[in-house]
Amino acid sequence: MSNGDNNELSSKNISESGVYIETMARVPSFYMPYQHTHSAIEIYYLKKGQCTYIINDSYVSVSAGDLIIIPPEVRHSTSYNGRDVSERVVVFAEPEIIPDYFYKKIPAITEYISKPNKITMNKSSHSRLEEMLRKISHEQTHPGKYSDVMESLYICELMTLIASFGTIAQDVYIPEKIIDINIEKAVHIIDTQYNKPLTLEDIASDLMLTPAYFSYKFHKVTGFTFKVYLNNVRMRNAMNMLRTTDDSITKIALACGFNSSNYFKDVFKLYNGCSPRDYKKRTSINSKFGSGVTME
16 A cells, blocks of 8 residues: 555555455544545445535535545545434455456446546445445455455455446535645645654654744644644554454554554543553444444
């Protein structure tokens, strides 16, 4: 993986097949304060609720049953609205796991993944789509001898299903918003290098800004202090590792940029109200598609 990980997906321990799936619930007040990127294709499915998907600063309204496909290295974030909790499923897939002959046989796949797209699925296909997501999730949560092969095949089947029953929607609007290039660069550094010893002073120096001005600007644009934002990114990745790997607490802490397991445990409890070990036990079942969801 590169950007989203040597970016965030690396910590998600994406399987040998190049596939990772996760299910989460989002309360109506949830929003991502700033856009991020991944090195994999992201296939986002909103199972329930309402969502606003921000792609390169264009806003897309997403309803239950819709799909969003994000190519690698494209900036995006989400916010949720409506009255009820939303449920979403996200599949990350390395581009190379889709064989060349698929693109030749089904040219629509190239169109769907070459740029960001909102896909409206035929209602009759929803049950088939959700069943395919369950299969991918099952291989991830109950890995077998050939799970990596099965996951790759399922991604091809999923893309074929989308190409067969999906239609590209065109309901995008662009807000009046000016992006601060320096903060954009800073957020990218954090999202891709959170596992390294990052300091406000170092990043300010890289951007040729004074630490005081960079600190002020970062907080103004993102709504977070530098330290809080960095810990948010590290914590999000640590929580994903706790859900998806058998790594020790110490290994996860160091892999996500915390300088000691004790500090990690303190920060984790502050964020989540429980220890990393308790969180891992509680979410070992809830991470499965359709059998409960994690709240972040």
